[in-house]
Amino acid sequence: MKLQDRVAIVVGGASGVGRASAVLLAEEGAKVMIADVVVENAEKVADDIRSKGGEASTLKVDFRYEDEVNDMVRITLEKYKKIDILVNAAGGIVGTLLPTKLTGDLPTRGAPVAEQTKELWDWMMDMNLNGPRNCVRAVINHMIERRSGKIVLISSIAAIDGLAGNSDYTAAKAGVIGFTKALAREVAQYGIQANCVTPSATWSEGRQAAMAHHRPEGQEVTVDMRGMAMPEELAEAVLFLVSYGSDHMSGQNIIFGIPMPPRG
Secondary structure, three states, X not given: OOOOOOEEEEEOOOOHHHHHHHHHHHHOOOEEEEEEOOHHHXXXXXXXXXXXXXXXXXXXXXXXXXXXXXXXHHHHHHHHOOXXXXXXXXXXXXXXXXXXXXXXXXXXXXXXXHHOOHHHHHHHHHHHHHHHHHHHHHHHHHHHHHOOEEEEEEOOOHHHHOOOOOHHHXXXXXXXXXXXHHHHHHHHHHOXXXXXXXXXXXXXXXXXXXXXXXXXXXXXXXXXXXXXXXXXXXXXXXHHHHOHHHOOOOOOEEEOOOOOOOOO
């Protein structure tokens, strides 16, 4: 097993890339702390891991708040005595999220800069840049003290290509890539690697539910799956970045995307 006796925190581990990553890391021997604001779904993932002989725990965490993330690290250390791996797969874009307590009264679709509110901008920064920063900040000194650690953050192809109508999301995800690169330079001297995975559209549970929610009644929607990455595919990249195969790789951004021919 590639991760025997390693301890991993997977933030956003209740669904999508986080879920697939938590399951795969556990299959490779890691003890996994699944942190998510939807703790009921996190428990389902943990039950799945335990049914296969793995070890997993869960915590309800809203990573927008530093105190909750600090508690996440403290509780994980109390239980497992160390943290080897941090994977942050939490985040989201208003247009592909169903209305929840997290989105509140925010619009269900993005807005161009000319119509964008400061409230929406701040929410997107908290969900996609400040949250990942909070998680890294909470765990980094422990990793520095141990002179060892693997950190993986998730960005989006929007950070590379831009996404009209979602400049806030684009800016936040571009910030994740820049943050990862700067972090990698800072912690290299301590034997810590920080890398990023940047998917194109991901066929996650959240995307499927949002598409069903926004689809006009009675209308069929065709999805070009060639442009979709499956969560399990992205989890394989996460596994590579947290295992020994990437020991000499840091500050990198793995982009998932297939160049598509123009539509005729």
